[in-house]
Amino acid sequence: MKKERTLEQKFQVSFQFKVLFTHQIFDVDNTILHKLLSENAMNTSKALVVVDSGVKDAHPTLLPAIENYFDNFGKSIALQGDILEIPGGEAAKNDEALIKSILDKVNRFGIDRHSYIIAIGGGAVLDAVGFAAAIAHRGVRHIRIPTTVLSQNDSGIGVKNGINSYGKKNFTGCFASPYAVINDATFLTTLDDRDWRSGIAEAIKVALIMDLDFFEWIETEADALANRNMEVMDELIYRCADLHMQHIRTSGDAFEQGSSRPLDFGHWAAHKLEQLSHFSLRHGEAVAIGIALDSTYSQLKGYLNQPSLYRILNLMTTLGFELHHPELNDQVIQGLEEFREHLGGQLTIMLLNAIGKGFEVHEMDEELVLEAMNYVQQYSAQKIEM
Amino acid sequence: MKKERTLEQKFQVSFQFKVLFTHQIFDVDNTILHKLLSENAMNTSKALVVVDSGVKDAHPTLLPAIENYFDNFGKSIALQGDILEIPGGEAAKNDEALIKSILDKVNRFGIDRHSYIIAIGGGAVLDAVGFAAAIAHRGVRHIRIPTTVLSQNDSGIGVKNGINSYGKKNFTGCFASPYAVINDATFLTTLDDRDWRSGIAEAIKVALIMDLDFFEWIETEADALANRNMEVMDELIYRCADLHMQHIRTSGDAFEQGSSRPLDFGHWAAHKLEQLSHFSLRHGEAVAIGIALDSTYSQLKGYLNQPSLYRILNLMTTLGFELHHPELNDQVIQGLEEFREHLGGQLTIMLLNAIGKGFEVHEMDEELVLEAMNYVQQYSAQKIEM
Ligand SMILES: NC(=O)c1ccc[n+]([C@@H]2O[C@H](COP(=O)([O-])OP(=O)(O)OC[C@H]3O[C@@H](n4cnc5c(N)ncnc54)[C@H](O)[C@@H]3O)[C@@H](O)[C@H]2O)c1
Ligand SMILES: NC(=O)c1ccc[n+]([C@@H]2O[C@H](COP(=O)([O-])OP(=O)(O)OC[C@H]3O[C@@H](n4cnc5c(N)ncnc54)[C@H](O)[C@@H]3O)[C@@H](O)[C@H]2O)c1
Ligand SMILES: [Zn+2]
Ligand SMILES: [Zn+2]
Numbered sequence: 001m002k003k004e005r006t007l008e009q010k011f012q013v014s015f016q017f018k019v020l021f022t023h024q025i026f027d028v029d030n031t032i033l034h035k036l037l038s039e040n041a042m043n044t045s046k047a048l049v050v051v052d053s054g055v056k057d058a059h060p061t062l063l064p065a066i067e068n069y070f071d072n073f074g075k076s077i078a079l080q081g082d083i084l085e086i087p088g089g090e091a092a093k094n095d096e097a098l099i100k101s102i103l104d105k106v107n108r109f110g111i112d113r114h115s116y117i118i119a120i121g122g123g124a125v126l127d128a129v130g131f132a133a134a135i136a137h138r139g140v141r142h143i144r145i146p147t148t149v150l151s152q153n154d155s156g157i158g159v160k161n162g163i164n165s166y167g168k169k170n171f172t173g174c175f176a177s178p179y180a181v182i183n184d185a186t187f188l189t190t191l192d193d194r195d196w197r198s199g200i201a202e203a204i205k206v207a208l209i210m211d212l213d214f215f216e217w218i219e220t221e222a223d224a225l226a227n228r229n230m231e232v233m234d235e236l237i238y239r240c241a242d243l244h245m246q247h248i249r250t251s252g253d254a255f256e257q258g259s260s261r262p263l264d265f266g267h268w269a270a271h272k273l274e275q276l277s278h279f280s281l282r283h284g285e286a287v288a289i290g291i292a293l294d295s296t297y298s299q300l301k302g303y304l305n306q307p308s309l310y311r312i313l314n315l316m317t318t319l320g321f322e323l324h325h326p327e328l329n330d331q332v333i334q335g336l337e338e339f340r341e342h343l344g345g346q347l348t349i350m351l352l353n354a355i356g357k358g359f360e361v362h363e364m365d366e367e368l369v370l371e372a373m374n375y376v377q378q379y380s381a382q383k384i385e386m
Numbered sequence: 387m388k389k390e391r392t393l394e395q396k397f398q399v400s401f402q403f404k405v406l407f408t409h410q411i412f413d414v415d416n417t418i419l420h421k422l423l424s425e426n427a428m429n430t431s432k433a434l435v436v437v438d439s440g441v442k443d444a445h446p447t448l449l450p451a452i453e454n455y456f457d458n459f460g461k462s463i464a465l466q467g468d469i470l471e472i473p474g475g476e477a478a479k480n481d482e483a484l485i486k487s488i489l490d491k492v493n494r495f496g497i498d499r500h501s502y503i504i505a506i507g508g509g510a511v512l513d514a515v516g517f518a519a520a521i522a523h524r525g526v527r528h529i530r531i532p533t534t535v536l537s538q539n540d541s542g543i544g545v546k547n548g549i550n551s552y553g554k555k556n557f558t559g560c561f562a563s564p565y566a567v568i569n570d571a572t573f574l575t576t577l578d579d580r581d582w583r584s585g586i587a588e589a590i591k592v593a594l595i596m597d598l599d600f601f602e603w604i605e606t607e608a609d610a611l612a613n614r615n616m617e618v619m620d621e622l623i624y625r626c627a628d629l630h631m632q633h634i635r636t637s638g639d640a641f642e643q644g645s646s647r648p649l650d651f652g653h654w655a656a657h658k659l660e661q662l663s664h665f666s667l668r669h670g671e672a673v674a675i676g677i678a679l680d681s682t683y684s685q686l687k688g689y690l691n692q693p694s695l696y697r698i699l700n701l702m703t704t705l706g707f708e709l710h711h712p713e714l715n716d717q718v719i720q721g722l723e724e725f726r727e728h729l730g731g732q733l734t735i736m737l738l739n740a741i742g743k744g745f746e747v748h749e750m751d752e753e754l755v756l757e758a759m760n761y762v763q764q765y766s767a768q769k770i771e772m
């Protein structure tokens with residue numbers, strides 16, 4: 001008789017990082033980055049820097065400013081080789097050779113687990129560089145400097161990275177915590193209007209599921225946001241990042257091992273719409289439509305009252321979001337099944353009981369989803385009076 | 387005046403898995419694997435299987451047995467495509483195309499985060515397949531079926547994976563917990579003597595730093611182990627895996643974010659020796675030499691008494707380990723500096739106060755290391771009487 005036995009393993013891993021809000025990060029009087037780079041036992045801290053080409057183009061003095069910043073601190077920090085420029089947007093995630101080019105530099109310059117890889121760019125560039133940093137030596141210190149609203153208030157402060165493979169978004173990637181995140185508001189001045197607006201959708205999302213106060217503040221400041229008021233945007237990003245981080249901290253499932261995705265309110269339809277539009281829709285633009293759809297569904301199903309629904313739809317309209325899109329049709333329904341598969345068999349969708357109060361359901365009435373779709377379309381064609 | 391603010395993020399992620407000890411895992415009466423594969427909300431659980439070519443060659447009925455096992459359980463579990471065979475040993479980790487071939491199958495067969503990737507093989511195959519599983523969809527359920535002593539009692543029950551790039555061991559990889567590990571003792575019968583012995587070095591290592599009782603048990607059973615007694619090996623692996631897992635669980639640093647590596651007793655020299663021998667030395671063979679060196683150093687430095695040192699050296703000799711190697715020369719000393727860099731600037735080395743009691747130092751006396759090297763060499767040439 002052979003012995004059958006079992007050992008049970010169970011342990012916790014702690015992750016910790018700071019999100020620092022600043023301006024003019026590469027001004028030599030700004031010592032935030034220098035301090036972060038000096039947090040090790042090395043005499044000289046090595047750093048690789050990777051920059052989003054869109055950011056570089058919009059900020060022609062950025063590269064010399066970075067070089068000057070490193071020179072200014074003498075031997076304590078050392079920029080390794082040339083600053084690596086990679087294309088901004090999905091192009092950064094569609095080309096595996098870019099990951100290889102970062103790993104090449106890690107090898108060439110002897111970057112180790114106590115050196116730094118700094119990424120400056122939008123969410124796409126951060127996702128790609130973050131992946132390379134996570135798999136080099138099983139994780140090199142990775143500092144993110146997000147340059148879009150979405151990456152400063154959502155993707156950049158999270159723990160996911162990834163690239164697209166086989167034509168599929170985020171097919172390859174992993175969970176990894178950044179070493180630190182630095183949100184420099186200066187970058188946002190050069191965003192085009194669509195990217196400025198797009199990131200606001202995630203703030204509305206997190207306000208709707210968690211924080212009535214924040215929602216009302218966004219309502220108050222909606223015109224200022226639409227007019228690109230920087231101070232208001234600063235505040236929006238800070239509060240939104242704070243809520244996202246709170247959620248990740250308290251969810252008990254930061255690495256998404258379970259089958260609930262509360263931060264994905266409005267996202268089942270958004271993911272499908274992004275795909276149906278061949279990614280001509282920005283993520284935040286698709287999320288706005290997804291929010292409109294699931295809020296309307298919540299109202300039709302009797303969970304959310306009508307005045308609340310109008311507030312939600314009106315806020316998004318004031319901010320300039322299109323709530324309808326040619327691809328918002330029956331095919332979107334397939335997104336429900338894809339989301340269910342993604343979650344591993346059981347569907348879990350966040351809906352609204354009230355503004356600031358999300359709750360989860362495990363079934364969606366497809367007829368009613370189609371009705372909600374129709375309603376959003378009529379609202380957006382201004383056929384519905386409020 | 388611009389506002390400078392900071393948000394602090396801190397959270398913990400829980401990891402949990404079982405290590406199941408069994409025999410004849412693909413016997414249709416053995417339901418362990420079927421149970422693991424059924425732990426999701428799917429009607430049919432999809433699984434990819436990857437096998438070490440060395441294991442397949444030594445077990446010619448393995449592949450048909452796996453296919454038969456899946457067939458036997460009907461629609462509840464489904465093997466996806468052909469069983470993928472990859473070369474055993476370091477070859478598995480030297481060819482990036484193998485990772486790609488696993489990801490190709492993940493894509494082709496719609497493997498998602500709730501499907502399974504099963505790897506059957508030695509530590510090298512598990513490291514490579516584990517890496518692919520960790521980065522596909524940010525982590526597909528990964529079941530490890532280790533087939534060597536080392537992988538059953540050490541590497542397979544840990545949380546590291548990786549492949550070799552740029553000629554460097556484990557250059558690319560990440561930390562990821564397996565979904566489950568199944569140690570099937572049946573595989574060990576076909577190991578060659580070097581691989582049988584090699585894994586025993588890790589058991590001696592963990593006994594020396596943590597558990598006098600276990601060390602004395604190994605002493606008692608040394609002849610049985612040398613004569614390939616299977617029941618004794620079963621027990622050795624179980625106790626060694628248990629100690630390793632305990633250590634990982636209680637270290638507070640399972641993902642090695644700090645700069646202490648207690649489980650790497652004897653490993654600074656071992657890593658250098660593996661490299662100097664162009665990997666003609668097995669990992670465990672190099673670890674045995676590293677243990678001899680650091681135990682001798684502990685004695686010369688006055689931490690460990692001489693009878694204890696003799697017990698250690700004698701045990702390894704009885705088990706058939708060579709404690710000297712042509713590459714054990716002055717160059718090994720460089721391993722100290724490389725280990726220091728690997729730890730991020732501060733050297734931390736485990737030494738012995740007594741058998742079963744490791745402690746850490748932050749400095750090594752290089753003269754004394756050379757003396758220890760000389761001593762081990764003389765001992766091994768039987769110039770030292772005991
Ligand atoms: N990791 C996560 O948790 C997570 C979460 C949500 C979204 N994402 C990913 O984020 C990506 C979207 O990121 P995004 O919305 O930040 O946009 P983006 O990275 O796609 O960038 C959009 C465009 O703006 C340019 N740009 C960036 N910063 C600029 C600036 N300051 N001035 C002028 N131009 C600038 C870029 O070059 C690019 O052309 C997607 O790939 C999405 O999958 C990741
Ligand atoms: N991930 C970790 O924490 C960790 C820890 C230590 C070592 N490792 C890695 O593990 C690898 C070494 O693993 P290993 O010692 O298990 O050897 P191995 O995987 O290199 O295999 C050695 C040889 O044995 C063959 N083999 C495997 N099982 C067999 C069986 N049952 N019968 C006959 N032949 C069999 C293989 O085909 C191969 O030729 C190294 O790459 C090392 O870096 C990883
Ligand atoms: Zn989003
Ligand atoms: Zn080892």
